[in-house]
Amino acid sequence: MTRLLRPIIAFFIFAGHTAFTAPCQFESQGEGRVAAIVDARSVRLDDGREIRLAGIEPTATTKQALTSLLAGRDVTLRSTDDTPDRYGRQGALVFIDESDTSVQAMLLAQGDAIASAEITDKDCAATLMASEAQARRQKMGRWADPSAIKNPESPDDILAGIGRFMVVEGKVLSVRQAGATTYLNFGRNWTRGFAVTISKRALPAFESAGISPKSLENRRIRVRGWIEGTTGPRIDVRLLGQVELLGANEPTGVRP
Structure with missing residues (x-):
């Protein structure tokens, strides 16, 4: 990182960090098994909860990628708040089994989603942006x-x-x-x-x-x-x- 960028790194989200670190370990908001893929950014658990994947915007390939990653899998939900949105969906970062890497970061690194910038925690946001940057560098998925x-x-x-x-x-x-x-x-x-x-x-x-x-x-x-x-x-x-x-x-x- 150049000397020029150091003074402003606290203010802008840079995508030069290493992807797949584990700073997004917010408080656990429960666990469950994915029973259905509702749409490109939402899944339904076997207990009936509908989960919206926070921090990403979908692309044309997101739903297919999400199905491959999550169908029938046990997941842990992490976020700072479990209050449902107006559609009754619980927003969260989703982790498969004991993984330290969120499903959002996986989708971003494959070029199957776009970082939305809605995650305001600096370290977590930087990790998601880094995952997207990895896909851009390699021209994967959407970035091809x-x-x-x-x-x-x-x-x-x-x-x-x-x-x-x-x-x-x-x-x-x-x-x-x-x-x-x-x-x-x-x-x-x-x-x-x-x-x-x-x-x-x-x-x-x-x-x-x-x-x-x-x-x-x-x-x-x-x-x-x-x-x-x-x-x-x-x-x-x-x-x-x-x-x-x-x-x-x-x-x-x-x-x-």
Whole structure:
């Protein structure tokens, strides 16, 4: 890791850590046997509980990979909270038998899922991001497709994915504030170009980390989130982990 990156590693989730370490050992929220794969991110246990795999967004291959990994297996659930979501699903990291590696990390390392940045524990989040980075380096699964990481210089390509979770890499050309929203603009045309928006309520997370959005101007970043917008595509950043600072000469889609 370079001297430049050390001062900011506490503030951005970098994918240069070794995958498959075991920092995601939160409190156990029970055990069970997987009775059914409900969808690409949810399973049902034999006691009737429906479990949503926290920390990932699915791809076209996630459900098949999840079936191969979990069908009929005994699992342990770990999380900081077992409160069900509004659909009655319990969010958790899922571990097979006595494994120290979460199923989420396995899916990410195979290129069968995308890290969502919803896990806010720094060490656990870094491990999940490292697993994804491993797949990107090896061009596995989703990352074998060059279009898996979007280029902000082609905003129409990004806009075509409205309503989908995407990863975009590029240079922030300007940072502007309009009312309660900060815009990281990747294009000269603010109306049609790709932009990242940071609402006023999300700024304290940046400020408490000692990061000014203005400091991202002319820096290359990788950002992930749901594509919104009408004339121009947007990603609304609610969590600091949605943003990764990239080295000036780093190849697109790859961590050194």
